[in-house]
Amino acid sequence: MSQVWLITGASRGLGRRIAEAALAAGHRVAATARDADRLADLADAHGERVLTASLDVADPVTVQQVVARTTEHFGALDVVVNNAGQADFAPIEDTPAESFSAQIATNFWGVVHVTRAALPILREQGSGHFIQVSSLGARMGTPGLAAYQSAKAAVNVFSMSLTKEVGPLGIKVTIVEPGNLRTDILTARSMTMLPISEPYEQTVGAFRGQLSSQNGKQPGDPVRAAAAIIRLAGMPEPPKRVVLGSDALNFAQEAARELADSDDRWSHISKSIDFPDSTPAA
Numbered sequence: 011m012s013q014v015w016l017i018t019g020a021s022r023g024l025g026r027r028i029a030e031a032a033l034a035a036g037h038r039v040a041a042t043a044r045d046a047d048r049l050a051d052l053a054d055a056h057g058e059r060v061l062t063a064s065l066d067v068a069d070p071v072t073v074q075q076v077v078a079r080t081t082e083h084f085g086a087l088d089v090v091v092n093n094a095g096q097a098d099f100a101p102i103e104d105t106p107a108e109s110f111s112a113q114i115a116t117n118f119w120g121v122v123h124v125t126r127a128a129l130p131i132l133r134e135q136g137s138g139h140f141i142q143v144s145s146l147g148a149r150m151g152t153p154g155l156a157a158y159q160s161a162k163a164a165v166n167v168f169s170m171s172l173t174k175e176v177g178p179l180g181i182k183v184t185i186v187e188p189g190n191l192r193t194d195i196l197t198a199r200s201m202t203m204l205p206i207s208e209p210y211e212q213t214v215g216a217f218r219g220q221l222s223s224q225n226g227k228q229p230g231d232p233v234r235a236a237a238a239i240i241r242l243a244g245m246p247e248p249p250k251r252v253v254l255g256s257d258a259l260n261f262a263q264e265a266a267r268e269l270a271d272s273d274d275r276w277s278h279i280s281k282s283i284d285f286p287d288s289t290p291a292a
């Protein structure tokens with residue numbers, strides 16, 4: 011069945027691949043990007059099945075306008091892909107407040123604005139699906155990416171709460187957590203490499219070296235990732251969370267084991283703070 015999709019950050023990378031895959035599957039797409047001129051080829055190729063719009067997800071007023079225009083134009087809104095994202099790379103101590111704020115504005119507030127703008131429409135329809143593109147890094151906390159990964163972790167928890175609030179209203183939510191995808195994300199076009207002061211060379215600097223050497227060799231294929239997202243949107247009961255890529259799966263399982271081990275190891279401290287006569291919550 012043909013669905014109406016709204017995709018953020020569709021100028022390039024994963025967002026562009028999702029837009030192409032949704033159109034190839036016969037869906038109608040509101041493709042959005044900070045500069046709508048970058049979407050002209052999609053509009054030329056797919057005519058009335060595409061609506062293009064300039065959208066910076068950090069701007070809540072434009073978000074409202076674009077969501078309203080999409081629904082007016084297509085008469086419905088079925089799948090909302092919160093894909094736009096951006097990271098700067100620097101130690102926490104060296105990250106200017108403006109950079110920290112801008113990353114939270116795009117990666118977290120952007121998801122909040124788009125989700126809140128679409129919610130009344132999906133709620134009135136009694137159907138719809140939010141696909142929240144987070145990052146496996148949100149489970150790890152790697153040096154140099156604190157602002158970006160904090161925002162993605164916030165997206166995870168926001169979306170877990172959202173699932174519980176809107177599930178009974180017929181609305182689905184899937185958090186997608188990619189590992190390393192071969193897109194622009196590690197290039198200067200997407201990631202600003204800020205200066206690293208000497209004390210952080212051993213941690214942040216070393217990790218920057220690893221990241222740079224991965225550029226262009228990432229194991230995850232954005233075309234296959236987009237195909238997986240199209241499949242998820244067609245499922246009657248999609249997963250609440252899914253990691254994308256074998257690398258992501260390995261890291262996710264390792265992080266879950268480490269967390270469970272740590273909780274077990276320190277459980278005597280955890281339990282020590284209860285009132286002696288209290289009954290633990292289930």
Ligand SMILES: NC(=O)c1ccc[n+]([C@@H]2O[C@H](COP(=O)([O-])OP(=O)(O)OC[C@H]3O[C@@H](n4cnc5c(N)ncnc54)[C@H](OP(=O)(O)O)[C@@H]3O)[C@@H](O)[C@H]2O)c1
Nearest residue numbers: 019021023024044066067094095145190191193194195200
């Ligand atoms: N690639 C990976 O390894 C990886 C791993 C985990 C998670 N992710 C997540 O996957 C998503 C897609 O990333 P990607 O790999 O495709 O990166 P990318 O190639 O750098 O593309 C990022 C996209 O986001 C857009 N964007 C950035 N800031 C925006 C804003 N304020 N408003 C609207 N659009 C904005 C960019 O638009 P412009 O063209 O205007 O800059 C671009 O279309 C992101 O959420 C990213 O965090 C990626």
